[in-house]
Amino acid sequence: MIDPVDEEGNVPSWCTLTSATTPRAARTVATEAWRRAQHDFAQVVTPEDLRMLFVRRSEMTFRRFGLDHYMQTDIARGLLEISLGREAEGEARLRRFCERFDVDIEDRILRAAVSDARLRARENGFQ
Structure with missing residues (x-):
């Protein structure tokens, strides 16, 4: 998976994790990262x-x-x-x-x- 900053030019809201990140927000990050990784995997x-x-x-x-x-x-x-x-x-x-x-x-x-x-x-x- 390509770093979202390299792909989008900035830090997208879906991939921001901090010490205050809620479990729901962490799931959002994991879900979106998995979706993008699957796109890469599908190419191979x-x-x-x-x-x-x-x-x-x-x-x-x-x-x-x-x-x-x-x-x-x-x-x-x-x-x-x-x-x-x-x-x-x-x-x-x-x-x-x-x-x-x-x-x-x-x-x-x-x-x-x-x-x-x-x-x-x-x-x-x-x-």
């Missing part, structure tokens, strides 16, 4: 749909919470791209993550995830 049926969602979001301008604010973005997108046979793009994203967060590109857990993504690519007819 296949792994390629998810890749395209990453692409569209990476082209947006964010005021508060862009994709770069989430450390998992490059790992998730990189592994997804590898699983879709886009090895060079995926590895570049993983390298960017490793450089940004001082992680060894040869980390055994990361390499195991890459191996799994490559297996998915082969199973799906890529490579």
Whole structure:
């Protein structure tokens, strides 16, 4: 779900929570957030749909919470791209993550995830 401030340009009344928020108001926030999240979920049926969602979001301008604010973005997108046979793009994203967060590109857990993504690519007819 996109931050409502980035989507609407201001803080909409439905998403304001304070220490004085009533249970009813909290339910309104949860209901609206869920509705908007379902819209995002509905756009993704296949792994390629998810890749395209990453692409569209990476082209947006964010005021508060862009994709770069989430450390998992490059790992998730990189592994997804590898699983879709886009090895060079995926590895570049993983390298960017490793450089940004001082992680060894040869980390055994990361390499195991890459191996799994490559297996998915082969199973799906890529490579």
